[in-house]
Amino acid sequence: MTGKRLSAILTLIALFSVHAPLRAYTVQYRDSSGVIARRWLTQPIIIAFSTSLGSPPANIKTGTDVIGAARRALRRWSSVSNVQFFETSSSVQAISPPNAGDRINLITVSADNASAFDSQDNPGRTRVFSDSGAITEADIALNPNVLFSTDGSPGTYDLESTFTHEVGHLLGLEHSAILGATMQPRQAMNGLYNLPAFTQRTLSEDDIAGARALYGSRAGTGSLFGRLVANSIGGQSQPIFGAHVFAEDALTGRVIAGGITLPSGDYRIDALPRGSYHVIGQSLDGPVEADEIATAHGSYAGLVDTTPLFRTHVAMRSASQLIPVFADKATSLGFFVSPNLAPALTPRLIGMNGELSTVALPLKPGKKFTVYVAGEGIDEVPPGGISSTSPFISIDPDSVSEAEFDTPYPAISFEITVARNTPAGEYSILLQSSDGEIVYLVGALTIDDE
Numbered sequence: 001m002t003g004k005r006l007s008a009i010l011t012l013i014a015l016f017s018v019h020a021p022l023r024a025y026t027v028q029y030r031d032s033s034g035v036i037a038r039r040w041l042t043q044p045i046i047i048a049f050s051t052s053l054g055s056p057p058a059n060i061k062t063g064t065d066v067i068g069a070a071r072r073a074l075r076r077w078s079s080v081s082n083v084q085f086f087e088t089s090s091s092v093q094a095i096s097p098p099n100a101g102d103r104i105n106l107i108t109v110s111a112d113n114a115s116a117f118d119s120q121d122n123p124g125r126t127r128v129f130s131d132s133g134a135i136t137e138a139d140i141a142l143n144p145n146v147l148f149s150t151d152g153s154p155g156t157y158d159l160e161s162t163f164t165h166e167v168g169h170l171l172g173l174e175h176s177a178i179l180g181a182t183m184q185p186r187q188a189m190n191g192l193y194n195l196p197a198f199t200q201r202t203l204s205e206d207d208i209a210g211a212r213a214l215y216g217s218r219a220g221t222g223s224l225f226g227r228l229v230a231n232s233i234g235g236q237s238q239p240i241f242g243a244h245v246f247a248e249d250a251l252t253g254r255v256i257a258g259g260i261t262l263p264s265g266d267y268r269i270d271a272l273p274r275g276s277y278h279v280i281g282q283s284l285d286g287p288v289e290a291d292e293i294a295t296a297h298g299s300y301a302g303l304v305d306t307t308p309l310f311r312t313h314v315a316m317r318s319a320s321q322l323i324p325v326f327a328d329k330a331t332s333l334g335f336f337v338s339p340n341l342a343p344a345l346t347p348r349l350i351g352m353n354g355e356l357s358t359v360a361l362p363l364k365p366g367k368k369f370t371v372y373v374a375g376e377g378i379d380e381v382p383p384g385g386i387s388s389t390s391p392f393i394s395i396d397p398d399s400v401s402e403a404e405f406d407t408p409y410p411a412i413s414f415e416i417t418v419a420r421n422t423p424a425g426e427y428s429i430l431l432q433s434s435d436g437e438i439v440y441l442v443g444a445l446t447i448d449d450e
């Protein structure tokens with residue numbers, strides 16, 4: 001095409017290392033018949049950098065290396081999965097309108113894209129065009145009405161984090177309900193928790209497994225699949241739509257991957273490293289809500305609430321909570337939950353450094369942190385009912401106290417100690433009320449590789 005010229009080649013070949021640290025994701029890409037929907041069938045994926053990246057508008061902090069941030073975001077994904085990108089440039093500034101693709105996969109930061117953002121606060125968006133499940137074009141635009149930087153300036157979004165998230169959409173991934181995942185639905189602004197918001201630059205286990213499930217390699221990994229059903233007293237069972245099913249490494253407590261059940265109640269989690277897992281089913285009722293999962297008209301369209309709502313349930317097999325996953329094998333794990341019992345304990349916000357939000361808390365090994373949780377029923381949790389499922393993370397029951405925040409929910413604070421040898425990854429906080437109800441804040445604690 002005229003106006004385009006080859007300018008550089010990104011890292012083309014994705015390399016897989018067996019001992020590379022693996023992390024956590026959610027697969028939201030299957031259609032109702034179980035077929036993998038929406039992925040690129042041809043490689044390399046040719047990405048056209050709009051000339052706006054070289055002369056960005058004023059909402060991007062002066063001096064920011066926009067092209068470098070876009071390249072690093074692409075490389076995050078191509079270095080962990082069998083994805084190849086080929087970089088070109090284009091004088092086109094605006095993303096294609098719906099139903100009028102131009103077959104140019106554009107990344108643009110131009111102010112010409114203001115009309116693509118009806119809600120003012122979304123930092124980026126990706127418009128994906130597909131044909132029978134094959135992605136034919138995907139365009140990424142940044143919101144010209146919000147501020148960006150790459151140096152952590154408070155009140156701006158981290159440009160590289162936004163690009164990394166949007167490239168996940170470009171590859172066909174939807175949103176994850178694991179708070180520490182790059183593909184979770186909301187991006188933190190720099191300054192939240194009084195920290196730079198860089199953690200979404202790096203892919204979580206969940207994101208990596210998602211990319212590998214779509215593009216390979218699955219060698220040496222296994223799958224879990226099954227149906228989540230509410231079992232009623234009368235013998236009638238009802239499939240649960242929109243439940244979060246996630247797997248936690250039984251040894252370290254790291255959240256490795258999750259999925260959302262289809263209207264049939266079916267879930268599937270692919271690309272799990274072999275090992276022993278705890279597998280948990282939970283209603284999506286905060287911090288990530290069910291209606292935030294679907295980004296397109298796929299199999300989760302129409303998902304508003306987990307239906308029916310149910311209380312968090314840990315899957316059992318042969319009277320044990322340890323679920324084995326074998327390499328190159330799919331393990332069936334269906335499970336039943338109690339019906340007609342909506343959660344009474346619903347944590348909705350987490351926080352640190354004086355601030356509450358819904359974004360994972362970036363913690364560091366060898367340090368102690370004061371953490372907050374707010375939501376319905378939180379004040380009914382006894383001090384001993386707050387715990388971590390990781391041997392590396394401990395919570396001091398003597399530190400639990402009520403916290404004052406301007407929210408409609410009760411809030412508590414407590415101290416978390418992260419052991420010096422804690423592996424990088426996403427970890428959960430487990431709450432248990434005095435009547436035995438449990439709930440996970442899934443992946444609420446994130447520890448990055450330095």
Ligand SMILES: [Zn+2]
Binds near residue numbers: 165169175184185295
């Ligand atoms: Zn998104």
